[in-house]
Amino acid sequence: MSTPTAPDLEQLVAQKYRHGFVTDIESDTLPPGLNEDVIRVISRKKAEPQFLLDWRLKAFRLWQTLTEPTWAHVAHHPIDYQSISYFSAPKSKTDGPKSLADVDPKLLATYDKLGVPLHERARLAGVAVDAVFDSVSVATTFKDRLHAAGVIFCPFSDAVRDHPALIEQYLGSVVPQGDNFYAALNSAVFTDGSFVYIPKGVRCPMELSTYFRINAANTGQFERTLIIADEGSHVSYLEGCTAPMRDENQLHAAVVELVALESANIKYSTVQNWYPGDENGIGGIYNFVTKRGECRGRNSRISWTQVETGSAITWKYPSCVLIGEGSVGEFYSVAVANHLQQADTGTKMIHIGANTTSTIVSKGISAGRAQNTYRGLVKVLPSASGARNYTQCDSLLMGPDCGAHTFPYVEVKNPSAVVEHEATTSRIGEDQLFYLLQRGLSQEDAVNMIVNGFCKSVFNELPMEFAVEAQNLLALSLEGSVG
Amino acid sequence: MTQIQRGDLVLDIKNLVANVAGRNILKGLDLTVRAGEVHAIMGPNGAGKSTLAQILAGRPDYEIKSGTVTYLDEDLLALAPEERARRGVFLGFQYPVEIPGVNNVYLLKAALNARRRQAGLQEVDAFEFMAIIREKMKLMKMDESFLKRGVNEGFSGGEKKRNEILQMTVLEPTLAILDETDSGLDIDALKVVSTGVNSLRQDDRAIILVTHYQRLLDYIVPDYVHVLAGGRIVRSGDRTLALELEERGYDWLVEGSSAA
Ligand SMILES: Nc1ncnc2c1ncn2[C@@H]1O[C@H](COP(=O)(O)OP(=O)(O)OP(=O)(O)O)[C@@H](O)[C@H]1O
Ligand SMILES: [Mg+2]
Numbered sequence: 203m204s205t206p207t208a209p210d211l212e213q214l215v216a217q218k219y220r221h222g223f224v225t226d227i228e229s230d231t232l233p234p235g236l237n238e239d240v241i242r243v244i245s246r247k248k249a250e251p252q253f254l255l256d257w258r259l260k261a262f263r264l265w266q267t268l269t270e271p272t273w274a275h276v277a278h279h280p281i282d283y284q285s286i287s288y289f290s291a292p293k294s295k296t297d298g299p300k301s302l303a304d305v306d307p308k309l310l311a312t313y314d315k316l317g318v319p320l321h322e323r324a325r326l327a328g329v330a331v332d333a334v335f336d337s338v339s340v341a342t343t344f345k346d347r348l349h350a351a352g353v354i355f356c357p358f359s360d361a362v363r364d365h366p367a368l369i370e371q372y373l374g375s376v377v378p379q380g381d382n383f384y385a386a387l388n389s390a391v392f393t394d395g396s397f398v399y400i401p402k403g404v405r406c407p408m409e410l411s412t413y414f415r416i417n418a419a420n421t422g423q424f425e426r427t428l429i430i431a432d433e434g435s436h437v438s439y440l441e442g443c444t445a446p447m448r449d450e451n452q453l454h455a456a457v458v459e460l461v462a463l464e465s466a467n468i469k470y471s472t473v474q475n476w477y478p479g480d481e482n483g484i485g486g487i488y489n490f491v492t493k494r495g496e497c498r499g500r501n502s503r504i505s506w507t508q509v510e511t512g513s514a515i516t517w518k519y520p521s522c523v524l525i526g527e528g529s530v531g532e533f534y535s536v537a538v539a540n541h542l543q544q545a546d547t548g549t550k551m552i553h554i555g556a557n558t559t560s561t562i563v564s565k566g567i568s569a570g571r572a573q574n575t576y577r578g579l580v581k582v583l584p585s586a587s588g589a590r591n592y593t594q595c596d597s598l599l600m601g602p603d604c605g606a607h608t609f610p611y612v613e614v615k616n617p618s619a620v621v622e623h624e625a626t627t628s629r630i631g632e633d634q635l636f637y638l639l640q641r642g643l644s645q646e647d648a649v650n651m652i653v654n655g656f657c658k659s660v661f662n663e664l665p666m667e668f669a670v671e672a673q674n675l676l677a678l679s680l681e682g683s684v685g
Numbered sequence: 686m687t688q689i690q691r692g693d694l695v696l697d698i699k700n701l702v703a704n705v706a707g708r709n710i711l712k713g714l715d716l717t718v719r720a721g722e723v724h725a726i727m728g729p730n731g732a733g734k735s736t737l738a739q740i741l742a743g744r745p746d747y748e749i750k751s752g753t754v755t756y757l758d759e760d761l762l763a764l765a766p767e768e769r770a771r772r773g774v775f776l777g778f779q780y781p782v783e784i785p786g787v788n789n790v791y792l793l794k795a796a797l798n799a800r801r802r803q804a805g806l807q808e809v810d811a812f813e814f815m816a817i818i819r820e821k822m823k824l825m826k827m828d829e830s831f832l833k834r835g836v837n838e839g840f841s842g843g844e845k846k847r848n849e850i851l852q853m854t855v856l857e858p859t860l861a862i863l864d865e866t867d868s869g870l871d872i873d874a875l876k877v878v879s880t881g882v883n884s885l886r887q888d889d890r891a892i893i894l895v896t897h898y899q900r901l902l903d904y905i906v907p908d909y910v911h912v913l914a915g916g917r918i919v920r921s922g923d924r925t926l927a928l929e930l931e932e933r934g935y936d937w938l939v940e941g942s943s944a945a
Contacts, residue, residue, distance in 0.1 A: 631782060639765075642767055643767060659786070
């Protein structure tokens with residue numbers, strides 16, 4: 203005889219991926235392979251101006267000279283870049299929908315399954331959603347209201363067509379084509395993404411939101427996001443990502459560039475739930491993303507908040523380059539790794555201007571046999587007198603077979619700078635779990651409560667309507683069939 | 686569910702034998718607790734008092750070798766910890782854990798509603814809950830700022846114990862097991878905690894107090910006092926036994942038990 207139902211952490215963390223379904227829509231897909239001709243085809247299909255084709259080709263040539271970075275604490279089979287198809291568009295959509303009514307109902311049903319009810323969400327939450335299905339944006343809501351405020355929020359390809367001057371001025375100005383291997387690849391082949399411009403002094407009247415989803419098999423997704431906040435403007439932007447379950451790995455190499463001019467404020471929140479692969483590490487998204495923001499103007503602020511629960515491998519370091527005097531960079535992150543997931547994520551805060559400040563709060567949760575790495579760089583250049591950074595990194599381990607690693611790099615070249623760092627690692631306590639069970643909570647609720655408590659300071663940074671979603675997502679990622 | 690009457694059997698432990706980490710701790714323990722009663726369990730350090738309390742609450746890692754535990758006509762050992770809690774078994778921990786970031790009120794409301802669902806009652810909403818908790822906090826002389834804090838997060842030793850009793854008064858258990866709730870309390874806190882416990886002293890409930898100090902029993906007068914030593918109850922009596930223990934210590938009883 204033994205005491206029944208010992209809270210089995212192994213079981214608790216063995217959860218199934220809920221968003222695993224494939225939408226059966228005819229796609230217009232290029233055969234696999236990458237060369238200059240493929241890039242020309244992409245550019246032509248999108249009717250791009252010459253400068254952009256030239257820009258892509260330059261990126262492609264740079265990419266050919268680069269190699270994959272190997273310093274991250276992740277391991278994977280070599281990626282065959284010639285076996286990937288670089289363009290996939292839902293066929294019926296080549297003309298593009300004019301409104302929600304024109305959108306294929308099957309697509310809308312897909313978004314419903316993902317929990318993105320466009321109509322509801324858009325109307326009730328006042329969120330404008332730019333949904334990206336594979337590579338082409340299919341629905342944009344609330345355009346009119348934003349238009350009245352002078353805000354531009356549209357698929358990247360529309361911006362190329364309608365605002366080429368802004369694109370030419372800002373594209374690649376934060377993340378240059380040759381920045382790193384994946385950024386160069388993205389620059390060469392990106393197919394769509396979102397573009398945001400907030401004019402001077404405008405406070406964007408609603409949260410802007412984009413949902414990404416990789417649908418077609420064997421397609422990489424390379425979206426490109428560019429957000430420009432002009433002087434004194436405010437914007438809050440949220441991206442949510444999910445992909446269907448497939449046995450083979452899929453590559454996602456996005457680039458996000460943010461530009462904040464004087465006194466502008468950009469809040470960029472991510473809730474990422476790409477398919478992580480199964481318990482045995484089969485399938486899942488390789489999420490190799492370059493995200494960077496430049497605080498160019500005085501007193502500008504860029505804040506990254508991310509909740510990362512998905513992907514087989516995550517390689518992602520949303521960063522802030524603090525150029526303007528008194529500018530502020532923030533990074534709040536929850537990264538969950540379960541089963542055989544590998545996450546190597548963190549941030550870079552580059553202090554260039556005087557009296558710039560940055561805050562880093564990173565919460566890593568590891569379960570199953572997953573490896574979760576925080577990698578952060580705080581760099582204070584000689585010009586950044588009075589710079590301040592505060593970093594807090596906490597790791598939570600669930601079960602005996604997972605790992606947490608913390609690599610904080612600090613380079614300070616100005617003696618007046620103050621850099622503080624705190625780090626903790628704790629194991630989810632059997633004691634805590636038992637305490638909550640003894641108060642009558644179910645095992646799942648108990649685990650969720652402990653994990654949510656651990657992540658609270660980050661969730662507090664999320665826009666209200668997404669904080670609940672993030673909590674649910676976290677619950678989904680960690681709960682299991684408790685029998 | 687039928688109403689529990691004074692004198693009904695709440696807990697019946699028969700010949701319980703249990704190991705921890707391969708070591709035999711409980712060696713054939715018997716204990717019967719009826720509705721309306723307060724039982725005090727005393728005994729030397731390491732005797733197995735907390736082990737018994739944890740086993741009754743369903744903590745994993747304890748290996749039950751033999752014996753039975755019946756709680757209100759059910760086999761208690763067959764129930765998961767959360768099922769026991771929802772049926773009215775409450776353990777006041779000797780060392781309450783901190784759960785950072787988890788709001789006190791949030792936990793307590795979830796706990797109360799888990800218990801109410803089990804009893805077939807409607808869940809309380811936030812509004813009703815605040816009314817309940819405000820009243821109980823007054824009883825426990827706790828400041829409302831505790832509500833906003835994380836569960837036991839940064840609480841002093843005494844505050845943690847007080848918080849346990851607050852939870853107990855909100856959850857209104859049928860069987861409350863309080864493991865050294867009096868340890869670490871100042872005199873005023875001891876009185877407050879005793880008031881909280883006495884408020885639950887009713888015909889349809891039973892309380893087991895684990896304590897080292899007869900002083901607590903001045904405030905919460907027990908119907909029975911037991912001595913747990915060497916893994917079993919070696920002596921039972923009324924509250925005068927506690928006074929005798931204070932005079933004589935445990936040696937005279939422990940020697941007797943090891944000879945048996
Ligand atoms: N997890 C464990 N691993 C090993 N030994 C344990 C464990 N838990 C309890 N024990 C041992 O079991 C014995 C009984 O412990 P228990 O905590 O029940 O004593 P107690 O009567 O409550 O003592 P105290 O009055 O000091 O609180 C002790 O010798 C203790 O060291
Ligand atoms: Mg004890």
